[in-house]
Structures are given as C-alpha cells and as structure tokens.
Amino acid sequence: MGITVQIEPVDKSFTAEESQTVLEAALKAGITLKHSCRNGQCGECRAPILSGAVSYKKTESIKLEQSDLEGRTGLMCVGHAISDLVIEAPEVTELEGISVQKCAGRTMAKETVSDDVAVLKIAPAPGVNFAFKPGQYLDLTIKGYATRSYSMASTDSEGLIELHVRKMPGGAVSPIIVDELKHKAIVTIEGPFGTFYVRDSDRPMVMIASGTGFAPVKSMMQGLIASGNSRPVALYWGGRAKQDLYMDKLCQQWAEQNSWFSYTPVLSENTDAGWVGRTGFVHQSVVDDLPDLSAYEVYVCGAPIVVSSAKRDCIGLCGLNPDHFFSDAFV
Ligand SMILES: Cc1cc2nc3c(=O)[nH]c(=O)nc-3n(C[C@H](O)[C@H](O)[C@H](O)COP(=O)(O)OP(=O)(O)OC[C@H]3O[C@@H](n4cnc5c(N)ncnc54)[C@H](O)[C@@H]3O)c2cc1C
Ligand code: FES
Secondary structure (H helix, E strand, O other): OOEEEEEEOOOEEEEEOOOOOHHHHHHHOOOEEOOOOOOOOOOOOEEEEEEOOEEEOOHHHOOOOHHHHOOOEEEOOOEEEOOOEEEEOOOEEOOOOOOOEEEEEEEEEEEEOOOOEEEEEEEEOOOOOOOOOOOOEEEEEOOOOOOEEEEEOOOOOOOOEEEEEEOOOOOOOHHHHHHHOOOOOEEEEEEEEOOOOOOOOOOOEEEEEEHHHHHHHHHHHHHHHHOOOOOOEEEEEEEOOHHHOOOHHHHHHHHHHOOOEEEEEEEOOOOOOOOOOEEOOHHHHHHHHOOOOOOOEEEEEEOHHHHHHHHHHHHHOOOOOHHHEEEEEOO
16 A cells, blocks of 8 residues: 655655655656656755654765664665655645656767767657657666666757756766767657756746756756846856867857847856956856846756756855755756
8 A cells, every 4th residue: 555645734645665765756746846866966956844753765876864773864866755644735736747757768869069978869759749848858878878867958848858968987887978979879768858948937046057058058048038028137158268168159040049148158268269258157256247136036056066066055145045946966
C-alpha cells in the first residue's frame, strides 16, 4: 500500500511507493514540486517536513544539511517517504497538458558553434508531442553511456528540440555528444523536468546565464517574444572569452527588435583583443548596475558557482526577495 504525502499550505496530496522518491511520486501524480538537478546536489527541492519522515538510499553522494539530518527538512528528489508525510511547499504547479514522458529521439542536426559547444537538434519519435515550458530540461541517454541532463533551447512549438552541449574536459558523456554523436543517431529522451521557467507576474526580470546556461534563457526569450511580452528583461551572459557567447548576435538582434529587452555580455578573462565590453564575474555586473533588486525576479542558469554567487549577492546585497530567485545549476 502507498504512503500518503500531503502538501501544505496548498492542501494537495498524492500517494508514494517506498521505492519512489517523493518527487518521482509527485511528478507521476501530475504535481510539480520545486526541483532542479534531481540528484541531491542543488538544494532546490528542500522542503520543511511538518510530520513524518524520509530516508535516503545513499547519503554519501548527496548534499544534506544539518536540518535534513535532523528530519526538520528533506531533499524531495532523493528522499523516500517511510511514513505518511506532511511537507511544506508553497509553490506547487500543475503543468496543464505537460507530463513527463520517455521516448526515442533522432539527432537531425549538430553544429559546432565554438571550440567546445555543439548545438544539437533532436526529433522526438513520430507521434510524440514532447510538450514543455521554456526553461525546462530533459534527460538524454546515448546507448552505452550514462544519462545526462540538458536544457531545451527551443520552444515546444518548433518540432525539433534544440540543446546546447558544452564539452567538459574529462567528462564521461559530453565529449561523446560534441565529438562523436552521428547524424540520425537514435537517443532516448525523458522529460520535461525542472521548475526553472518564467513566473507569471509583472515584475521586471533579470536573467543571468553562464556559458551553455544560455540554452534555457534562449527558450524563455523565444517564449516571451512569441507571447507579445512587454515586461522588462535584462539579460547578462557571461563567458570566459568571447567565443563562449556563441549566440551573441542573436542577443543583439533581440535588443534591437524589442524595447523591453537589454543585453549585457560579460567576459571573465579579458584576453580577447579589442574587447571593450564588461569584464569580471557576470553576477557582479548585475550587482553594479541594479543595486536595488527588491522589485525584480532573477533567473540564473549555468555553472554552480555562478548560481550560488548570484543568489548570495542578489539577495544579500541587493534586497531581492528569496522567493523571486529561480535557478538551474548545471551540477
Ligand atoms: C538541470 C540541469 C540542466 C543542464 N543543462 C545543461 C545544458 O543545457 N548544457 C550543458 O552543456 N550542460 C548541462 N547540464 C550539465 C550536464 O548534465 C552534464 O553534467 C555535463 O554535460 C557533464 O557531463 P559529462 O558526463 O561530460 O561529465 P561527468 O563525467 O559527469 O563529469 C563532470 C566533470 O567532473 C569531472 N569529474 C568526473 N569525475 C571526476 C572525479 N572522480 N574526480 C574529479 N573530477 C571528476 C569531469 O572531468 C568533468 O569536468 C545540466 C545539468 C543539470 C543538472
Ligand atoms: S537537490 Fe533535489 S532537485 Fe537538486
């Protein structure tokens, strides 16, 4: 018999099997609890436990805090309910018409856009409508290799799913995707996952991307443009060198065509001859330009260090409401 998980204050409940994590069971029931990495690394799914308990299968490889160890909070992406459970999760979304699905896909195009980034286009199996919200990600599996997560850079009305993959030196999978994955290769895709998507509000938005963290931002921007957006959006895109900003021209075009959009490229290593733009940490440019973020929403995606620094300084130095900070760390 399943275990009942109750969510407060929204007063929703679902049933979880002991073999499922709380998040898996929630997604299966069509309830999206806040989450990002799904492997116990980023902390996005941490929720206060009001009653009951969760257990973890492998504590050594997940990032538990003292409150998790004491049972006051829990990581729902890796925690299994061991008794009826009541958790607090103020933001619970039921993504209408969007459910997690697993299907085959075929690589239809691959373009190398910098020394280490490939843009991949995947066609889901015929008949599959792979619906997602701009900003979400999927799990990609190439036969014989481990599964890895990649954010959609397209919108779901485009048919082909666009992914931006950076080759991690020494990585098990990304070098295979960038260097070896062939045209028309069959892969498995599962998703969508994640709660990194544009919230419905009037607040001006700051988007901070590092490297291929631009992928979900591109999807969000395409979604905003298609919906006739007029809400102010300021994008800061950081890379080590200019070639890391592999779609810089597209961002400049958006800025020319949309009065509500501004774009600030930032390089952390100023080694490009003739670069007269901003330099340093990408989140620092935001702190310098927008010292009062109390009225804003901030969306950050990319390297974990960029996400954690932006969170610390946007909230700690610029007065951002923590509930208005959204992120996907590429852990
Ligand atoms: C929600 C989410 C969305 C993501 N979206 C994207 C995206 O859109 N684009 C993108 O490029 N990436 C994205 N990622 C990251 C992606 O999922 C992979 O983590 C990335 O491609 C690296 O995979 P890999 O198998 O090549 O590296 P891994 O084999 O997982 O290794 C990662 C790094 O750790 C190092 N490493 C491995 N083992 C060890 C060890 N034992 N000791 C020390 N170092 C070690 C490797 O050298 C490498 O640098 C996302 C991640 C998440 C969680
Ligand atoms: S730690 Fe649970 S989603 Fe990242």
